[in-house]
Amino acid sequence: MVLQQAFHRNPTQYLSRETPQEPVFFFDPARLAATAWAFLDGFPGLVTFAVKANPDRAVLEALAAAGVGAFDVASPEEMHLVHAVAPGAVLHYHNPIRALSEIAEGRRMGVTSWSVDRLSELDKLGDLSGQEIAVRLKLPVAGAVYDFGSKFGAEPERAAALLAEVVARGGTPSITFHPGTQCRDAQAWVAYIHAAARVAETAGVTLHRLNVGGGFPAHREDPAPDLTAIFNAIEQATRAAFATPPALVCEPGRAMVAECFELALLVKAATEGAIFLNDGIYGGLSEWRDLGPSARITALSPEGTPRRAPLRPLTVFGPTCDSLDRLSETVLLPGDLAEGDYLLFHACGAYSNALATRFNGYGARQIVTLAR
Numbered sequence: 001m002v003l004q005q006a007f008h009r010n011p012t013q014y015l016s017r018e019t020p021q022e023p024v025f026f027f028d029p030a031r032l033a034a035t036a037w038a039f040l041d042g043f044p045g046l047v048t049f050a051v052k053a054n055p056d057r058a059v060l061e062a063l064a065a066a067g068v069g070a071f072d073v074a075s076p077e078e079m080h081l082v083h084a085v086a087p088g089a090v091l092h093y094h095n096p097i098r099a100l101s102e103i104a105e106g107r108r109m110g111v112t113s114w115s116v117d118r119l120s121e122l123d124k125l126g127d128l129s130g131q132e133i134a135v136r137l138k139l140p141v142a143g144a145v146y147d148f149g150s151k152f153g154a155e156p157e158r159a160a161a162l163l164a165e166v167v168a169r170g171g172t173p174s175i176t177f178h179p180g181t182q183c184r185d186a187q188a189w190v191a192y193i194h195a196a197a198r199v200a201e202t203a204g205v206t207l208h209r210l211n212v213g214g215g216f217p218a219h220r221e222d223p224a225p226d227l228t229a230i231f232n233a234i235e236q237a238t239r240a241a242f243a244t245p246p247a248l249v250c251e252p253g254r255a256m257v258a259e260c261f262e263l264a265l266l267v268k269a270a271t272e273g274a275i276f277l278n279d280g281i282y283g284g285l286s287e288w289r290d291l292g293p294s295a296r297i298t299a300l301s302p303e304g305t306p307r308r309a310p311l312r313p314l315t316v317f318g319p320t321c322d323s324l325d326r327l328s329e330t331v332l333l334p335g336d337l338a339e340g341d342y343l344l345f346h347a348c349g350a351y352s353n354a355l356a357t358r359f360n361g362y363g364a365r366q367i368v369t370l371a372r
Ligand SMILES: *Cc1c(COP(=O)(O)O)cnc(C)c1O
Pocket: 050, 052, 053, 072, 094, 095, 178, 180, 181, 182, 213, 214, 215, 216, 251, 252, 253, 254, 255
């Protein structure tokens, strides 16, 4: 359970006043609203939020308040979280593997949009009248930090057969895909959009909607990603690929929430060439294992002054007694970094609190809300 704490002007002021010994997430609701509006205004279709990236209640509330009215959920628990803050929200149940009990709960919660990647899961859905069935397509795609096609998805030929079957059973046919997370190259979407058009053509089906998934990049290294360029590429490719372009849907997780959290960690000890932090890969930084380093870190003295000495590479350990508990590669940090300082990790809102464990008695428990 994460404690919510209101309200502070900025992280630096909070850290210098409170000198917290535990990891602290700072949540910036205004920043989240701005990102939500960038998607709502910029994406040429329906924006749904992939809840798994950050299921914190305050995050869901801020998104609903900003006008996000549809959510991509993968489990009954996620449906209940959304329902608790936005009872009227549209739920897309886009985990293509579901137990019968989960399907029943989805129906009870009013789900009418499902993804499917194999016939046996289509069978489990039973009567398809009034139900949108999005066939999950997979392609071998280069350009994502990790590939989402290795678990879910039907290759084009099987996807076409499934799509035809959806229509034969009275369902509303759509296609969905996920190009892989943290895609900086719009080509990942463009390749999928053209493949989706070929699949629909092979099946002889006019698509109701095309869901282009998540995968939008967060700002982990400079330059900041250009979401507008990706939105434009998606729109143009859809117009070019389809004679009758389907309505578009997206389901950003990472890019929606990355910027709205910062994570402040205490330097518990500093030795020659290494530092020990009060959180790490078992806590809010678990994504470092899979995505690699983020360049966006600010080092602060306990008084809140930025450390500015020339950078040097440091090994960064987390707090547990497990030797795996270190950040991959060395991290470039100011040479005057000292015990008692704080490292402020920016863009920490995605897959951070959602994945944090309590291993060895550590892990962030506190979210401080910023009022700017
Ligand atoms: C995880 C996931 C997302 C969100 O992906 P991001 O890369 O975080 O944007 C969207 N849709 C589905 C089906 C997912 O599994």
